[in-house]
Amino acid sequence: MNSLIVGGTSGLGLELARNMSTEGSQVFVTGRKDPNVDFAEYKEFDLSVGNLPKRIGEFVTKLPTINTLVYAAGFYQEGRITDLTDEQVDEMIDVGGRGLIFFTKKILEKQNKLDELIAITSTSQWTPRELETTYNFVKAGAKHYAHGQSLDRRVGKTLVVGPSGMKSGFWKKTVKDTSSMMEPSWVAEQIMELRKLDGNYNFAKVLGAFGDLPDRVEIEN
Numbered sequence: 001m002n003s004l005i006v007g008g009t010s011g012l013g014l015e016l017a018r019n020m021s022t023e024g025s026q027v028f029v030t031g032r033k034d035p036n037v038d039f040a041e042y043k044e045f046d047l048s049v050g051n052l053p054k055r056i057g058e059f060v061t062k063l064p065t066i067n068t069l070v071y072a073a074g075f076y077q078e079g080r081i082t083d084l085t086d087e088q089v090d091e092m093i094d095v096g097g098r099g100l101i102f103f104t105k106k107i108l109e110k111q112n113k114l115d116e117l118i119a120i121t122s123t124s125q126w127t128p129r130e131l132e133t134t135y136n137f138v139k140a141g142a143k144h145y146a147h148g149q150s151l152d153r154r155v156g157k158t159l160v161v162g163p164s165g166m167k168s169g170f171w172k173k174t175v176k177d178t179s180s181m182m183e184p185s186w187v188a189e190q191i192m193e194l195r196k197l198d199g200n201y202n203f204a205k206v207l208g209a210f211g212d213l214p215d216r217v218e219i220e221n
Helices: 011-021 052-061 086-111 133-149 184-194
Strands: 002-006 026-031 041-044 068-071 114-120 155-163 201-207 216-219
Touching: 002 011, 002 086, 011 026, 011 068, 011 114, 011 184, 052 086, 068 086, 086 114, 086 133, 114 133, 133 155, 133 201, 155 184, 184 201, 184 216
Parallel strands: 002 026, 002 068, 026 041, 068 114, 114 155, 155 201
Antiparallel strands: 201 216
């Protein structure tokens, strides 16, 4: 069994790679920087560089059959839509949206099947924020795209997971206090359990402690 984690070189993606490797799966992780780990094979791929359809197609062609695709790529971008340059908007759409679309497309074109699709979204999927304009867009779109793919009989199971804030490099260019955020390792463990749910489509929120509520998982189908 082979797993491909796009955006798997740090944070939640890398923790998922660690967990999946214990199942006996050959795990490939993509990103711009080699994580230098022994439980996954690094494949360099930069989603922010142009000509995504062609580059993803060539990338997928060189891989063995992929049984599980995890799309965990993303970065934080803050600003009202008029505060962002056209290039910044394009980058967010490529990394958060078009990458997911073209990775599933090229894998299905090559294999005509995909046993499992896991899309990592965010609370911004259902709670829009004024200063996360394009991030709101790609996370909401990723959820609905993945749900639509679950209707394709070539896709075995689809899981969409929307986590709240985690302690990771996602926030490295901000002054955000991450001390009370969730550990990526804990979120990865919850996702591994969610993969065991019945049905060809499942959506779950993995939420950090808030007020009197502890860290928790809410399954919403």
